[in-house]
Every structure is written in C-alpha cells, then in structure tokens.
Amino acid sequence: MADIYAYITHTGGVAGDSSLEMVNTAKKIDAGAAVTAIVTGSGADVDKVADEAAASYAKVLKFNTDALAYPNAEVVRKLLINVLPKNAIILIPHDTFGMDLSPGLSIKLDSAFVADVVGIEEVDGTSMKVIRQEYSGMVSTHVTVDISNGAVVNVRPGAFIPDESKSVGGTVEDKSGDAGDLSVNRTFLELVEAEVGDVDITKEDVLVSVGRGIEDEDNLEIADDLAKAMGAVVSCSRPIVDAKWLEKSRQVGTSGQTVKPKVYLACGISGSFQHMGGIKGAPFIVAINKNVKAPIFQVAEVGIEADILDFLPELTEAIEGL
Amino acid sequence: MEILVCVKRVPDTAENEIEVNGDGSDIERDDLVYSVNEWDNYAVEEAIQICEKVGGSVTVVTVGDDESEEVLRREMAMGADNGLLLCDEAFEGIDGKQTATLLKAAVAKGKYDLILTGAQADGGAGQVGGMLAAMLDVPYASLVNTIDVDGDKLKVGREIEGGNQEMNDISMPCVLSIQTGINEPRYVGIRGIRKVASVEIPELSASDLGVDLGDAKVKRQDYFVPEIGEGAEMLEGSSEEIIAKLIELLKVKGGLK
Numbered sequence: 001m002a003d004i005y006a007y008i009t010h011t012g013g014v015a016g017d018s019s020l021e022m023v024n025t026a027k028k029i030d031a032g033a034a035v036t037a038i039v040t041g042s043g044a045d046v047d048k049v050a051d052e053a054a055a056s057y058a059k060v061l062k063f064n065t066d067a068l069a070y071p072n073a074e075v076v077r078k079l080l081i082n083v084l085p086k087n088a089i090i091l092i093p094h095d096t097f098g099m100d101l102s103p104g105l106s107i108k109l110d111s112a113f114v115a116d117v118v119g120i121e122e123v124d125g126t127s128m129k130v131i132r133q134e135y136s137g138m139v140s141t142h143v144t145v146d147i148s149n150g151a152v153v154n155v156r157p158g159a160f161i162p163d164e165s166k167s168v169g170g171t172v173e174d175k176s177g178d179a180g181d182l183s184v185n186r187t188f189l190e191l192v193e194a195e196v197g198d199v200d201i202t203k204e205d206v207l208v209s210v211g212r213g214i215e216d217e218d219n220l221e222i223a224d225d226l227a228k229a230m231g232a233v234v235s236c237s238r239p240i241v242d243a244k245w246l247e248k249s250r251q252v253g254t255s256g257q258t259v260k261p262k263v264y265l266a267c268g269i270s271g272s273f274q275h276m277g278g279i280k281g282a283p284f285i286v287a288i289n290k291n292v293k294a295p296i297f298q299v300a301e302v303g304i305e306a307d308i309l310d311f312l313p314e315l316t317e318a319i320e321g322l
Numbered sequence: 323m324e325i326l327v328c329v330k331r332v333p334d335t336a337e338n339e340i341e342v343n344g345d346g347s348d349i350e351r352d353d354l355v356y357s358v359n360e361w362d363n364y365a366v367e368e369a370i371q372i373c374e375k376v377g378g379s380v381t382v383v384t385v386g387d388d389e390s391e392e393v394l395r396r397e398m399a400m401g402a403d404n405g406l407l408l409c410d411e412a413f414e415g416i417d418g419k420q421t422a423t424l425l426k427a428a429v430a431k432g433k434y435d436l437i438l439t440g441a442q443a444d445g446g447a448g449q450v451g452g453m454l455a456a457m458l459d460v461p462y463a464s465l466v467n468t469i470d471v472d473g474d475k476l477k478v479g480r481e482i483e484g485g486n487q488e489m490n491d492i493s494m495p496c497v498l499s500i501q502t503g504i505n506e507p508r509y510v511g512i513r514g515i516r517k518v519a520s521v522e523i524p525e526l527s528a529s530d531l532g533v534d535l536g537d538a539k540v541k542r543q544d545y546f547v548p549e550i551g552e553g554a555e556m557l558e559g560s561s562e563e564i565i566a567k568l569i570e571l572l573k574v575k576g577g578l579k
C-alpha cells in the first residue's frame with residue numbers, strides 16, 4: 001500500500017474541519033496506515049496548526065516560508081510536486097482551494113484524480129472503489145480508481161465523520177528547507193470580502209429560502225408575502241443570485257452565507273451539498289419541492305411534494321387567517 | 323485575443339428529474355432534455371465580452387458525439403466565431419484526464435492566449451481545466467468570477483468560501499475555469515440559431531488529433547440512489563390538511579412569530 005498523505009488547510013492558526021475528517025478517510029483506505037499530514041504557510045500559525053495536526057497524524061511535515069504565506073494553489077502544487085514521493089495517495093479537501101490545486105497536481109504526479117469523494121467502499125490491490133455523486137447529488141455512483149501510480153483524492157468536506165480522539169501523538173518535522181523552487185506565473189494580490197447586504201440572514205431564526213423552482217423573478221413576491229406572514233426573512237440558493245434576482249448577501253451555502261436558523265423552509269431547492277453546507281445548527285428543515293426524488297428530502301425533517309407557485313400562496317393565506 | 327472555450331452537452335437538471343435506469347448501468351436517458359452545461363455558458367459569454375472589448379475571436383470546442391454539435395451551434399449563435407467538434411467512438415467512457423488529453427491536442431492545432439472552461443459540469447468533478455493547464459504547463463485559476471485584461475496579463479477574481487474573492491495576477495497563456503454569476507449570458511433565440519445552422523463545424527477524430535488515450539484510470543461502475551438517514555416525513559393529504567399540519571409543526575418549532 002502506498003503512503004497516505006493529507007493536506008491540512010487552515011485559517012487564523014486553526015486547522016479546517018476536514019483535518020479530522022480526513023483521518024477517517026485515510027482509515028477507510030488503509031485501517032493501519034501511519035498517515036502523514038502536510039501543513040504549509042508562514043509564521044507562527046503554521047507551527048500551531050502543525051502541532052494540532054500531530055495529535056491526529058503519525059507524522060506532520062511542516063513547510064514554513066514566505067512564499068507560502070497565502071495558500072496560492074499554484075505555489076502549493078509546486079511544493080507538493082517537489083516533495084511528494086511518486087505513487088503517494090494524497091487527500092485534499094474538495095473546497096475552493098482543493099478544486100484549484102488538485103486536478104493539475106494529479107497530472108504532474110502522473111497519478112489518478114478523483115474529485116468530491118463522499119465515501120470509500122474498498123481497496124482491492126491497486127483498485128480503490130469510492131462513492132461520488134453526480135447531477136447535483138441526484139444520483140450516486142461507485143467509481144474505481146487505479147491507484148497503482150498513486151492518487152490525488154479530493155474529499156468532500158463534511159462527508160466523513162471527524163476523528164476526535166486526537167491521541168496519535170505524532171512527530172512534527174520542519175521541512176521548510178526542502179520546499180524547492182516555488183516560482184509560479186500567478187500572483188496572489190488581495191482578498192476582497194463579500195459585500196454586506198440590507199439584511200443579515202445569518203442572524204435570523206426563520207428563513208423562507210427560495211431556489212430555482214421559483215422560476216421567475218416576479219414570483220419572488222410569493223416568497224416575500226409568506227416571509228412577511230411568518231415574521232421570517234427571504235434567503236435563497238445560488239442560481240437566484242446568479243440571475244441577479246436577489247443580493248449575494250441573501251445566498252445560503254459554501255460560497256454564500258452560513259446560517260443557523262431554528263426553522264428553514266427550502267422552497268424549490270434541490271439540496272446540493274454546496275447549499276446545505278451553509279446551513280448549520282441542525283434547524284427544523286421543511287422542504288417543498290415538486291420532485292419527490294430531490295435530494296433535499298433526504299436531509300429535511302418534513303417534506304411536502306408540491307408546486308411552490310401554488311403552495312406558498314395557500315400557506316400564506318392560511319397563516320394570515322390565524 | 324484568441325480564446326478557446328471548452329463546453330459540454332449535459333442533461334439539464336433544471337428541466338429533468340435524473341433517475342437511475344433499471345440495472346443501474348446508466349441514468350434514464352429517454353426524454354431527457356439536454357443543454358449546454360450552465361457553467362460553460364457563462365464562460366462563452368465572458369469570452370465574447372472580452373473580445374468585444376479588446377478584439378480577437380472565440381472558438382468553442384467540445385469532446386462529444388454527433389449530437390454535441392447542437393451545443394456548439396448554440397454557443398456560436400451567442401457570438402462564438404468558430405466551433406470544433408472532437409468526436410470518435412473511442413471517446414466513449416473516457417475519464418477527465420483523457421478528456422483533457424484530447425483538448426490539449428486540439429489546443430496544439432491553434433494558437434490561443436486564453437482557454438476557458440466551466441468550473442464543473444454534470445459529473446461535478448471540476449477537473450478538466452486544471453488538468454489541461456498542467457498538461458500545457460500554463461498557469462490555472464479556478465472558480466473565476468471577474469476578469470480584467472491588463473496587457474499580456476489578466477487580473478482575475480476567484481470566488482472562495484463565504485462569497486469572498488481572491489484577486490490574482492495571472493500571465494497568459496493560461497486556463498481559467500469560470501464560476502456562474504460572472505456575467506449575464508445573452509439570450510439566444512431561434513433566429514440566432516438559424517443564422518449559424520449551415521456554418522461548417524470541423525470534426526476531429528482520435529487519429530486526426532494523433533493521440534493515444536490509453537486506459538481510463540477512473541471508471542464509473544454504476545449509478546445508484548443511496549439510502550441516507552431516515553429521510554423527510556412526507557406530509558400527505560389534501561393541501562388544506564397538509565397546510566394545517568405544517569402550521570402546527572411551525573408553531574411548535576418557533577417558525578411563526
């Protein structure tokens with residue numbers, strides 16, 4: 001079995017949630033593996049994160065240099081090409097950084113790439129069988145990956161249970177001197193924070209959230225009316241913002257806001273993982289969708305098979321009549 | 323600027339309920355409505371807008387079958403200047419790396435300053451752009467939601483978690499994957515499609531491209547629908563009954579103020 005590595009993302013001196021989740025991903029690949037974590041960055045944060053990772057990984061390779069101050073995927077890819085052995089299996093979170101980093105890394109390492117893995121089924125010799133999803137999560141697939149030359153495995157955040165035991169007591173090795181040439185043709189300039197909107201959906205207890213099922217900008221009115229009747233606020237999925245029907249600050253999801261309401265009414269939203277990734281605190285989710293097979297029904301508490309264009313106005317009227 | 327945009331014909335999930343077929347070997351393909359991958363459409367619009375500003379031409383390319391020609395024509399009706407269809411029976415069941423290998427061969431037949439792909443397509447992998455960049459040894463940026471041309475460089479914004487934006491300078495030639503929302507793709511009417519209906523679209527086979535694809539390293543074995551948790555309790559009955567039940571639940575859970 002090839003050596004398994006995990007790339008640890010971090011912000012503000014704290015490892016991302018995927019750090020502990022990938023411990024379990026690695027165990028599913030090889031229960032007895034001594035997994036090596038890779039931590040890159042610059043300054044005291046890196047030391048902190050490396051020490052934190054050592055509680056869960058047998059070995060931590062630490063790369064602390066100015067060139068790695070911001071996780072520019074082009075630079076990190078170059079580093080990994082310089083330091084990873086051929087045929088390594090490397091686990092990377094499937095977030096906006098991992099999506100940037102990994103496909104090209106697999107080409108340079110001449111290994112297999114598999115994106116957005118939600119489960120590991122089995123490893124049989126040089127064949128690894130994983131579970132993925134397609135069509136925004138409407139169907140799942142078993143995929144075999146030829147790992148004879150190693151593999152870059154992008155792991156969906158939240159798909160594996162975090163290993164909280166933190167009892168490995170691994171060693172940290174400072175490998176900064178081995179980083180090699182890190183010059184690239186893409187330069188990080190700055191981070192621009194998302195604009196603040198007229199309402200702060202992250203502070204609301206009750207959200208009426210609309211998705212592509214609302215079909216037309218004019219129909220947003222029926223969601224507004226319902227929200228008013230309920231004393232709630234309207235939020236939405238990404239396509240509504242892409243269409244410029246609502247402000248970006250109303251978008252729930254990994255590339256939008258993280259909300260923690262008590263009640264979440266998902267109206268005409270299919271339930272993609274990027275959308276659900278923005279809903280925390282286990283709210284009471286009611287899904288209203290005309291397709292009984294929509295993935296949102298797997299995660300909602302209560303489901304209603306209905307056309308929202310008919311159902312929402314009826315619900316509004318009933319609530320107004322209370 | 324010479325821009326190549328890689329596009330794909332996919333089942334339109336906004337129009338279809340995607341279901342697994344009887345033996346799990348495929349999705350149910352009968353009556354599926356296909357369209358151009360949503361992300362790719364934004365990429366084509368962006369390419370057209372760049373050329374409107376700085377001059378140049380846009381070529382759309384797809385790896386597909388005969389039917390894929392329709393998405394090339396649609397994007398040409400939008401304003402792309404040229405189409406290119408990579409089509410061969412040998413392309414069936416290929417993985418992302420093999421797709422990128424074919425595109426690399428197509429890139430070698432032209433001279434492009436900028437190559438765009440959608441951030442992801444129906445498979446949700448988001449892999450072809452990054453692989454292609456690595457094969458071409460040019461820089462890559464994914465999930466791009468702003469592009470400003472600055473001489474032989476581009477200033478690009480990448481959309482990251484929380485809707486924050488990461489600004490980068492990137493030298494050309496380069497590959498960018500485009501995130502939805504970067505622009506407002508123009509409407510394509512029947513008239514526009516008719517205008518390009520008879521434009522010749524060159525077709526290249528595996529041998530025309532001179533590539534040896536080898537074996538796919540990543541292979542889909544089946545489709546299935548997983549049993550996740552208990553699933554939602556579905557409210558049944560007339561709509562009055564459903565609404566009455568829902569209101570009771572909302573009251574209990576603090577959903578009504």
Ligand SMILES: Cc1cc2nc3c(=O)[nH]c(=O)nc-3n(C[C@H](O)[C@H](O)[C@H](O)COP(=O)(O)OP(=O)(O)OC[C@H]3O[C@@H](n4cnc5c(N)ncnc54)[C@H](O)[C@@H]3O)c2cc1C
Nearest residue numbers: 211212213237238253254255256268270275290291307308
């Ligand atoms: C990097 C990245 C980040 C992303 N970030 C986010 C994010 O932050 N937030 C986000 O939401 N998405 C995000 N996405 C997009 C995500 O993958 C999905 O495309 C998106 O969530 C789909 O939105 P939707 O559910 O509204 O639309 P769809 O998936 O099209 O679903 C529409 C649903 O409405 C139902 N419907 C249609 N008409 C009706 C009707 N009349 N009545 C009832 N039901 C109806 C349909 O059955 C379907 O289930 C991201 C994608 C990427 C690649």
